[in-house]
Amino acid sequence: MDTPIKHLPAEERRVVTIEAVVELAGEQNPHGITTAAIAKRMGLTQGALFRHFPNKDAILQAVMEWVADRLMSRIETAVQAASSPLAALERMFMAHVDFIAEHPGIPRLLFGELQHAAETGAKRMAQTLVRRYGERLDRLFQQGKACGELDAGLDFDAAATLFIGTIQGLVMQSLLAGDIDRIRRDAHRVFAIYLRGIRSAS
Secondary structure: OOOOHHHOOHHHHHHHHHHHHHHHHOOOOHHHOOHHHHHHHHOOOHHHHOOOOOOHHHHHHHHHHHHHHHHHHHHHHHHHOOOOHHHHHHHHHHHHHHHHHHOOHHHHHHHHHHOOOOOOHHHHHHHHHHHHHHHHHHHHHHHHHHOOOEOOOOOHHHHHHHHHHHHHHHHHHHHHHOOOOHHHHHHHHHHHHHHHHHEOOO
16 A cells, blocks of 8 residues: 555655646646645645745756756666667657656646746756756767768757757647647657758768
C-alpha cells in the first residue's frame, strides 16, 4: 500500500508536489494553477504545502529545476549510447520527444515562464536549461564536423536553433491537434529532413 503523502519524508513530498504541478499543467492553463489546486491534487492543506515551499514562485522554480535535471539526464544517457555524433543527435532528439510525450505539461510550463517580462527564479532556471541544452548540441556539432559527418561549413548556432525549434514546432502541432502522441508519430520523419540539411554531402 502506498504511503500517504502527508507521511512522506520532506524531500519526497517536494518531488510529489512537483509531479502534481506537471500533471496539472498537462490538464489546464499553467497560469491558472493555484497553490490551493496543488494542495487539493495532493490531498493536503495549503498550510502543509507551504511548509516545504514558501510561495508559488518557489514551487515553479523547483519544477523547472526538476525538468532540467530529468531532461538533461535522459538526453545524456541517450547520447552516451550512440555510435556516432549523428546517431547521438538523433537519439537526443527522440529522447526529448519521448520526455515531452510522457509529460505534456512541461512545454506549457516552460513556454509560460519564458514569456514573463519580469525575472523570476523559474524563468532563470528555464533560461539555464536552454543554455545547457545548446551547449550539449554544440559539442555534438563539433564532434560531427571533426569526424566528417556534418557539413564543414555548418553554422552551429543556426543548427541548434533549428534543432530546438523543430521540437517546439512538433509540440505546438500536437497541442493544437489535442493529440500529444502525434509528436512521436511525426518525430522520425521530421528529423530525417533536419538531418539532410546538416550532414556532410561526401
